[in-house]
Amino acid sequence: MQKVAILGAGSWGTALAMVLAGNNHDCLLWSHRNDQSNEINEHHTNKKYLPNTMLPSNLKATSDFEEAIKYASIIIIAVPTKAIREVCQNMTAHLTEKKLFVHVSKGIEPDSLKRISEMISDEVPAEKVDAVVVLSGPSHAEEVVLKHPTTITVASENMIAAEKVQDLFMNNYFRVYTNDDVIGVEIGAALKNVIALAAGIVDGLGYGDNAKAALITRGLAEISRLGISLGAKPYTFSGLTGMGDLIVTCTSVHSRNWRAGNMLGKGLTLEKVLDEMGMVVEGVRTTKAAYQLAKKQQVDMPITEALYSVLFENIKPKEAVDILMHRTKKHELEDYKTF
Numbered sequence: 001m002q003k004v005a006i007l008g009a010g011s012w013g014t015a016l017a018m019v020l021a022g023n024n025h026d027c028l029l030w031s032h033r034n035d036q037s038n039e040i041n042e043h044h045t046n047k048k049y050l051p052n053t054m055l056p057s058n059l060k061a062t063s064d065f066e067e068a069i070k071y072a073s074i075i076i077i078a079v080p081t082k083a084i085r086e087v088c089q090n091m092t093a094h095l096t097e098k099k100l101f102v103h104v105s106k107g108i109e110p111d112s113l114k115r116i117s118e119m120i121s122d123e124v125p126a127e128k129v130d131a132v133v134v135l136s137g138p139s140h141a142e143e144v145v146l147k148h149p150t151t152i153t154v155a156s157e158n159m160i161a162a163e164k165v166q167d168l169f170m171n172n173y174f175r176v177y178t179n180d181d182v183i184g185v186e187i188g189a190a191l192k193n194v195i196a197l198a199a200g201i202v203d204g205l206g207y208g209d210n211a212k213a214a215l216i217t218r219g220l221a222e223i224s225r226l227g228i229s230l231g232a233k234p235y236t237f238s239g240l241t242g243m244g245d246l247i248v249t250c251t252s253v254h255s256r257n258w259r260a261g262n263m264l265g266k267g268l269t270l271e272k273v274l275d276e277m278g279m280v281v282e283g284v285r286t287t288k289a290a291y292q293l294a295k296k297q298q299v300d301m302p303i304t305e306a307l308y309s310v311l312f313e314n315i316k317p318k319e320a321v322d323i324l325m326h327r328t329k330k331h332e333l334e335d336y337k338t339f
């Protein structure tokens with residue numbers, strides 16, 4: 001039995017806290033809102049993020065940040081990408097010993113073009129870091145809380161830490177694999193949200209399964225190209241955090257990215273879509289970051305470019321699809337012809 005603090009009481013932080021509490025670990029879930037931590041402690045619910053779900057009575061919450069940081073030597077960071085730096089900066093003053101950090105967020109920061117583990121390393125002093133582990137894979141919170149079979153990956157440069165996190169989460173419905181390719185896992189996690197937005201758009205436009213399959217397959221090709229240019233291992237992209245997460249996010253109504261894309265395809269403005277969602281749609285910011293990263297790495301990412309033009313340059317979704325379909329002809333395995 002371990003003590004674990006989870007930072008961020010949205011859908012995913014709460015669902016993971018439920019897995020850990022169910023595994024009999026002592027969990028403290030931190031919310032930055034007092035009303036939410038009270039709701040969890042008093043009513044065992046988190047209605048905004050997981051309606052119809054009863055939380056286990058051994059899952060405790062707090063809105064006292066210092067209490068959460070001091071509670072455990074394992075800290076799970078489950079806030080959206082845009083809040084990672086702020087949470088890590090605020091944490092530093094309360095760190096009196098080394099901690100094992102596990103992050104579960106899926107994004108890349110625009111402009112700095114950093115992955116989540118790089119942002120954590122920027123903000124948390126190295127002498128306070130035991131190890132950084134990323135947990136990622138095809139896993140909608142809505143299905144995890146129903147204990148539906150789910151497989152996921154933990155990746156770290158420190159395999160002993162990765163195995164410790166594997167043991168922490170593993171149970172009969174939550175199966176955890178290890179991987180040492182942190183770059184590949186984080187790039188797959190972040191970029192699948194870009195492709196899921198595009199998949200939602202083609203569904204919103206009324207196109208069919210052919211278009212969806214094309215996006216998933218060619219999306220994986222451009223994600224892999226970018227990841228490999230950054231040092232990722234090619235096979236990681238055919239695994240859970242690559243193809244696996246692409247499938248689940250591009251085809252599920254649970255996906256906020258797919259749902260946001262679907263509304264865009266039906267003609268709603270980005271502002272209206274984000275207003276309606278009320279939860280994080282990571283793919284929007286990550287599209288900007290991926291667009292910038294592709295330029296920096298000189299990697300061809302046509303789907304990302306098309307989505308960028310829809311989100312930030314007022315190009316109509318249908319026009320973006322037409323542009324994609326009229327690109328110059330090429331060999332399907334262009335990148336692999338020399339292998």
Ligand SMILES: NC(=O)C1=CN([C@@H]2O[C@H](COP(=O)(O)OP(=O)(O)OC[C@H]3O[C@@H](n4cnc5c(N)ncnc54)[C@H](OP(=O)(O)O)[C@@H]3O)[C@@H](O)[C@H]2O)C=CC1
Nearest residue numbers: 009010011012013032078079080083105106140141279280
């Ligand atoms: N939901 C899922 O199924 C999965 C999500 N993920 C990833 O997990 C990460 C978190 O997503 P998810 O939980 O779904 O997001 P949600 O939108 O469901 O919840 C986000 C939570 O973070 C809180 N928050 C926002 N900003 C801050 C801040 N500055 N400081 C502290 N807390 C903050 C929100 O609080 P408030 O209510 O006040 O806005 C809310 O509790 C994302 O990167 C996502 O891609 C990964 C796998 C599955």
Ligand SMILES: O=C(CO)COP(=O)(O)O
Nearest residue numbers: 137138139140255256257
């Ligand atoms: O990452 C997820 C599933 O693996 C959740 O995706 P969304 O953020 O699109 O809901």
